[in-house]
Amino acid sequence: MARMKFVCDSERCIECNGCVTACKNENEVPWGVNRRRVVTLNDGIPGEKSISVACMHCSDAPCMAVCPVNCFYRTDEGVVLHDKDICIGCGYCSYACPFGAPQFPASGTFGVRGKMDKCTFCAGGPEVNGSQAEFEKYGRNRLAEGKLPACAEMCSTKALLAGDGDVVADIFRNRVVQRGKGAEVWGWGTAYGSKQAGQAPAGAKS
Amino acid sequence: MKRLVMLATALAVLTGLAACGDKPQTLGVNKSDVAAFQGAQNRFVAPGWTPADKKSWEQGLKARMQNTQNEYSKTN
Numbered sequence: 157m158a159r160m161k162f163v164c165d166s167e168r169c170i171e172c173n174g175c176v177t178a179c180k181n182e183n184e185v186p187w188g189v190n191r192r193r194v195v196t197l198n199d200g201i202p203g204e205k206s207i208s209v210a211c212m213h214c215s216d217a218p219c220m221a222v223c224p225v226n227c228f229y230r231t232d233e234g235v236v237l238h239d240k241d242i243c244i245g246c247g248y249c250s251y252a253c254p255f256g257a258p259q260f261p262a263s264g265t266f267g268v269r270g271k272m273d274k275c276t277f278c279a280g281g282p283e284v285n286g287s288q289a290e291f292e293k294y295g296r297n298r299l300a301e302g303k304l305p306a307c308a309e310m311c312s313t314k315a316l317l318a319g320d321g322d323v324v325a326d327i328f329r330n331r332v333v334q335r336g337k338g339a340e341v342w343g344w345g346t347a348y349g350s351k352q353a354g355q356a357p358a359g360a361k362s
Numbered sequence: 363m364k365r366l367v368m369l370a371t372a373l374a375v376l377t378g379l380a381a382c383g384d385k386p387q388t389l390g391v392n393k394s395d396v397a398a399f400q401g402a403q404n405r406f407v408a409p410g411w412t413p414a415d416k417k418s419w420e421q422g423l424k425a426r427m428q429n430t431q432n433e434y435s436k437t438n
Contacts, residue, residue: 157420232397282395286402300402302411302422309430319427320420327432334437 159215159234160277160299161321161348162308163328164207166340168315171196171206175307175316179210182278182306183295189259191275192307205340208307208316211236211257211275212347219249219258233299234321235277240293243271254346277318278305321348 171194179185179192192210213236220228220236227242228249249272250258261270280297283290290297298305308318317324332339399420401413411422 157423229395231395237395279398284403285396285398285400286404286406296406297398297402299398299423300400301404301406302401302408302419302426304423304426304430311431314431314433317427317431319431320424323424323427327427330437 157233158321160213160319161234161324162210162212162277162305163317163324163341163344164209165315165317165328165331166205166207166342167331167335168313169194169206169208170313170315172312174310174312175208178306178310179275182298183276184291185273185295186261189261189273191257191259191273207342208311209255209257209343210307211253211277212255212343213275213277214347215349218252218254222248222252224248229282231279233279235279235299237276237279237281237294238272238274239282240271240273241282245269245271247272255343275305278303 173194176190176192176194180190183191185191192208194206194208196204196206198204213234215234217228217230217236220230223238224246225242225244227239228236229239230236245260247258247260247269250256250260257274258272259274260272262268276294276297278296278298280286280290280300281294283293285297285300296306303309305318308316317327328339328341397416399414399416401407401419407413408422408426410425412418
C-alpha cells in the first residue's frame with residue numbers, strides 16, 4: 157500500500173460543508189476548533205472554486221520539523237499524528253503549516269491556549285486503538301476499524317478523496333483526463349512534493 | 363621551558379576531552395503507536411477483514427475506497 161493522502165476536487169466541491177460537519181460529529185471536536193474547513197476562492201465571482209482544507213499529512217511535514225518537543229510522529233501509512241501528552245501548545249506548528257491545520261482550543265481563564273488539535277486522518281493517537289482514552293483526546297480511530305476518514309466517505313459529490321495515494325490518484329486522474337483540462341489540484345504539490353502541481357504558472361509573480 | 367610545554371600539552375588534552383563530558387541532547391523517542399491494521403478494540407470495526415492481518419486490512423480499505431469514493435459512471 158502507498159501512503160495515505162487527501163485530495164479535494166475543486167471542480168466538484170459545492171461548499172456544502174458536509175465534510176466539516178462529518179468531522180466535527182465523528183470526532184466530537186470541541187467548540188471553536190475546526191479540524192477541517194471549506195475555503196472558497198474568488199467568492200461571489202462567477203467561476204468561484206471551493207476546496208476542503210485540513211491537515212494534508214505532508215510527506216515532509218513542516219510541523220514535525222519545527223516542534224520543539226518532538227511530539228509528532230508518522231505512522232507506517234504516512235499519517236502525521238501527535239502526542240497530546242508531550243505537546244506544550246507553543247503554536248510553532250501553526251506558523252509552519254501551509255494549510256493552517258493546527259488548531260488550539262481557547263479554554264480556561266484568559267483564553268489560555270490549550271494543546272494542539274488537528275486532523276488525524278481519523279487515525280487517533282498513541283493510545284490503544286479504539287479506546288475511550290484515544291477517543292477523548294483525538295477522536296475516532298476509523299483506520300483501525302477498517303474505514304476511511306469520515307469527511308471523505310461523507311462527501312456527497314465525491315469531491316474529497318482520502319485513502320491510499322495510488323487509488324486516490326487513479327480516481328482523480330481518470331476525472332482530469334475526461335475533463336481534458338488542467339488538474340487544479342490545490343495543495344497536492346505543497347503537501348506531497350509533486351513538481352507539476354507545486355510549481356507556479358509560468359510568468360506568475362511570487 | 364619543559365614545564366611550559368607540559369602545561370600547554372595538558373591544557374590541549376583537557377580542551378580536546380571537554381566534549382566527552384557532554385550529555386546527549388537528543389529528544390526522547392515518542393510513544394509507540396500500534397499499527398492501524400491491528401484493529402480497534404470497540405464494536406465499530408467494519409466487517410469483511412481480519413484484524414492483525416495487514417494484507418486483509420489493505421484490501422478492505424482499497425475496496426472501500428472504490429465503493430465509496432469512485433463513481434465509475436460519472437467521471438467528469
